[in-house]
Amino acid sequence: MGVNQLWQILEPIRQRVGLETLRGRRLAIDLSCWICEAQNAKGMAHTVTSPYLRNLFFRIHALKRLGVKLVFVVESSTVCELKWETVRRRVEERRPPAFNGRRAVAEIRKPPPVRRQLKHKMEKCVQMLDLLGIPYVRATGEAEATCATLNLANLVDGCVTEDSDTFLYGAPVVYRGLSTNEKDPRVDIYTLRDVEKRLGMSRSSLIALAFLLGCDYCPKGVPGVGREKALKWLMELGSTSPLERFRAWNKGDDHCISSTESFIRRKALALEAFPDSRIMDEFLSSVEAHRTFVVPPCQRPNVERSLDFIEAHLGWPHSYTQQKVFELLTYFAMTTTQRVAASDLAPERILKSRIAKGVAVFEVEWRGREAVKIGDENATKDAYLVTIENAALVERVYPNIVDDFRRVSSKKRNATRSKKCDERPRVVQTATARVVPETIVVVSDSDEEEGESLIVLSDSEDDGSRARESHVDPLPDIGNLSIRDSRQIEKKRDETSGSPLPLRERLRRQKCLDDSHLGKFYNL
Incomplete structure (x- = not known):
């Protein structure tokens, strides 16, 4: 997915950091990449029900509770014409060896190819996003192009994707390899600024690599031209744009600055219509780049409907799902300007303070209609939900509750000290x-x-x-x-x-x- 071998080329500028560094940032997420990643994960196929929905829910829960603002990008169901050949190959590779259905074979061979499975999973994910109140935008073309456009417009702070061609669309910051595992929560950061300063390659150099090494729009690239030779030629060009050299070759300019360029020119011109101007225009002036996007705000999670949806698609019990979705609801109540009625949700008291993973947190007991545990019809003390919340966030939103907790804790400490002094022989x-x-x-x-x-x-x-x-x-x-x-x-x-x-x-x-x-x- 993306430019062949580009991630290996960008390895020197990769920065692996903890997820804590994403706190407070707004990220555009390529939803199709998360779906494909979950479906291809080892150990999940044929053992986990709807792994793409499970992966989506847990990542949303972890990132939202961390304070990350999410904007999902839903890829268009219409396949770009330049990508038809790549999509056909991917669909055929997923077909079982004994597949002889004439209708299905005809579907993947006629333009445009049909991606029924991906479209179905995408719509299921969109239903979950609606129930959890997570904003998303629909792309008219490629999702990575929309992510890059949102990043260039400063509507988001970066793009979360596995497609390396996001850089070719102009994205300044790309996050890859995101993991919300509690033992090793991390993500890899790549920036276009580091590509230019440390690797000496511009955006046009990356587009040239797409033509030479292959990408989704020209899968085979230029036969006979490998990564080392392509990089050597780009270093020889210096400040000269490689795309300008491509255009000069088409105009009959046979002057070459080195033997490396002469070899690449001879191999490239042996192809039909090199370079394809449509591919160049797709990267430089994508249709997504001319759109005006408005990122919708977060909405209140629908706890009741979420329970039914998750039980139907993941088979989780209501009590477990309610605790997870309720934690999203409490975070929403503390971080949004939208008013949540006290009868639905309000903090009752702080039970305990402690340190979790280096961050001060409070155990907060909530009251209200939404806080009643599933299965407990009576609104008693034990019937209400308790969540672990960031201490700084709780103090900013509910200072009175925190003051009461500290006052009571101080009295308890003083009483304990007096008792010990009285009992001393x-x-x-x-x-x-x-x-x-x-x-x-x-x-x-x-x-x-x-x-x-x-x-x-x-x-x-x-x-x-x-x-x-x-x-x-x-x-x-x-x-x-x-x-x-x-x-x-x-x-x-x-x-x-x-x-x-x-x-x-x-x-x-x-x-x-x-x-x-x-x-x-x-x-x-």
């Missing part, structure tokens, strides 16, 4: 200590204020004499800490009691020990 446990001989026995002073504590050390020759508390006091609970480790004792005391004085200083002020014995005490 205030009696110091007995700890063992080694006392050197001839240690002065510390006696409690009767003038000490109530609640003060004195550590009494017994004078003993035996290592392992015990330190005893004279009475219960507000000293910290040192647990199993050894009294030898004075630094940890002091740190524990400061954290629990908040006393500004360390233990060493308190003992000195109480005149229990002089400096020499304090040194012995702390170096036990």
